[in-house]
Amino acid sequence: MNKRLLLLxxxxxxxxxYLSWPMPxxxxxxxxxxxxxxxPYAGVSISYEDYFTAVAGQMTTLGHEVTGIxxxxxxxxxxxxxxxxxxxxxxxFRLADLLQGHHLIETLREAVENGMPYFGWSAGSNIACPxxxxxxxxxxxxxxxxxxxxxxxxxxxxxxxEATIPNHGGESREMRLKEFTMVNQxxxxxxxxxxxxxxxEGQVLTFGGGGECKVFKHKKSPVLYAPGEDLxxxxxx
Amino acid sequence: MNKRLLLLxxxxxxxxxYLSWPMPxxxxxxxxxxxxxxxPYAGVSISYEDYFTAVAGQMTTLGHEVTGIxxxxxxxxxxxxxxxxxxxxxxxFRLADLLQGHHLIETLREAVENGMPYFGWSAGSNIACPxxxxxxxxxxxxxxxxxxxxxxxxxxxxxxxEATIPNHGGESREMRLKEFTMVNQxxxxxxxxxxxxxxxEGQVLTFGGGGECKVFKHKKSPVLYAPGEDLxxxxxx
Numbered sequence: 009m010n011k012r013l014l015l016l017x018x019x020x021x022x023x024x025x026y027l028s029w030p031m032p033x034x035x036x037x038x039x040x041x042x043x044x045x046x047x048p049y050a051g052v053s054i055s056y057e058d059y060f061t062a063v064a065g066q067m068t069t070l071g072h073e074v075t076g077i078x079x080x081x082x083x084x085x086x087x088x089x090x091x092x093x094x095x096x097x098x099x100x101f102r103l104a105d106l107l108q109g110h111h112l113i114e115t116l117r118e119a120v121e122n123g124m125p126y127f128g129w130s131a132g133s134n135i136a137c138p139x140x141x142x143x144x145x146x147x148x149x150x151x152x153x154x155x156x157x158x159x160x161x162x163x164x165x166x167x168x169x170e171a172t173i174p175n176h177g178g179e180s181r182e183m184r185l186k187e188f189t190m191v192n193q194x195x196x197x198x199x200x201x202x203x204x205x206x207x208x209e210g211q212v213l214t215f216g217g218g219g220e221c222k223v224f225k226h227k228k229s230p231v232l233y234a235p236g237e238d239l240x241x242x243x244x245x
Numbered sequence: 246m247n248k249r250l251l252l253l254x255x256x257x258x259x260x261x262x263y264l265s266w267p268m269p270x271x272x273x274x275x276x277x278x279x280x281x282x283x284x285p286y287a288g289v290s291i292s293y294e295d296y297f298t299a300v301a302g303q304m305t306t307l308g309h310e311v312t313g314i315x316x317x318x319x320x321x322x323x324x325x326x327x328x329x330x331x332x333x334x335x336x337x338f339r340l341a342d343l344l345q346g347h348h349l350i351e352t353l354r355e356a357v358e359n360g361m362p363y364f365g366w367s368a369g370s371n372i373a374c375p376x377x378x379x380x381x382x383x384x385x386x387x388x389x390x391x392x393x394x395x396x397x398x399x400x401x402x403x404x405x406x407e408a409t410i411p412n413h414g415g416e417s418r419e420m421r422l423k424e425f426t427m428v429n430q431x432x433x434x435x436x437x438x439x440x441x442x443x444x445x446e447g448q449v450l451t452f453g454g455g456g457e458c459k460v461f462k463h464k465k466s467p468v469l470y471a472p473g474e475d476l477x478x479x480x481x482x
Contacts, residue, residue, distance in 0.1 A: 052424040187289040
């Protein structure tokens with residue numbers, strides 16, 4: 009089966025309704041009505057049920073049925089009841105800790121490798137990477153490891169911006185990511201500005217949405233990609 | 246012996262010379278000439294030697310002698326040659342990983358608990374905490390654990406700001422720290438805006454520099470402290 013991924017930078021652009029910008033892309037990605045398993049584990053200051061309600065509210069307008077993983081038993085074979093997986097944003101460390109603690113990493117990975125469509129945003133895109141080392145989140149909990157679902161062989165930086173807080177000395181995002189490539193010299197980082205995404209269909213990876221996707225690699229000049237451009241080569245690195 | 250700490254939010258305010266704002270406070274803290282062991286492990290995009298040169302350049306103007314830990318063997322008893330420890334900023338995950346990898350956590354902790362003055366800035370202040378869970382840094386390397394030097398019983402957030410990047414959806418610092426307190430309900434977080442510090446002399450903890458120190462705790466309203474105010478109660482929590 010072909011691997012199918014929709015990895016969104018963020019759920020919501022400032023000032024817009026929840027999950028509104030990605031709706032046409034999610035609609036196109038999911039196609040006919042699906043039974044979606046939603047994983048709200050990245051949420052910290054929102055209850056799982058409130059998170060589920062917000063996401064299900066949007067997905068049902070597309071005809072999909074959503075179940076929160078907190079509402080069911082995750083016994084052997086539980087994924088057979090679903091035909092798509094969605095992981096929402098929040099704190100990536102919390103998300104990794106709970107997925108690892110519930111022994112879900114391998115289960116989810118296998119299902120997606122075997123063709124179950126996966127979509128996620130923010131932390132849900134970071135966790136699709138080999139590790140969570142390019143998250144922007146604060147490490148408020150210590151996961152068992154930094155390993156992610158490893159659905160792609162490169163790293164994503166969601167919410168990418170080159171803007172900084174005026175008159176503040178903290179590192180820019182660009183500097184942080186350049187430092188990442190210095191200590192992880194074999195790894196590419198694809199930066200997704202808000203309102204953009206990567207979509208994988210089998211071997212074909214495409215950048216979409218708005219803005220530009222900047223790709224960092226150690227000792228290489230960053231390269232910019234426009235919406236619609238093919239990035240399939242990233243799957244072979 | 247009295248424990249002595251100077252924990253600075255940052256090395257340098259925007260537009261100023263390197264380590265300039267904290268110089269009077271470091272001068273007052275260190276007093277007569279000291280042999281300082283400087284640990285540059287948080288540096289990623291700067292070589293240890295360049296980092297050492299920048300720091301030593303400032304410290305020698307105060308009459309102190311500086312040695313970089315990368316210049317010596319860290320055999321048993323090596324700390325006896327020094328009478329102060331300094332840890333500089335950079336990436337807190339990298340710093341924790343190298344301190345843990347070189348088995349320095351307990352050695353440094355014991356020396357400071359036995360009265361050797363410690364000063365640090367940014368990552369060097371984060372690593373003084375029980376854990377590195379309130380760092381602002383990107384987790385570009387995976388340390389063995391999130392444990393810090395545990396020189397104080399509360400957490401520091403350096404470079405604290407309530408400013409956000411305009412028209413960008415990432416979490417504010419305040420929201421990140423509130424989420425920290427939700428999953429670490431017993432732990433206080435003292436936020437240090439740039440240009441400020443905490444100084445410990447035995448049992449007496451004081452906030453200094455500019456701005457205000459905001460203290461977060463789960464289910465409590467944040468409390469603000471002005472420069473000169475006593476925060477010794479934080480050492481008993």
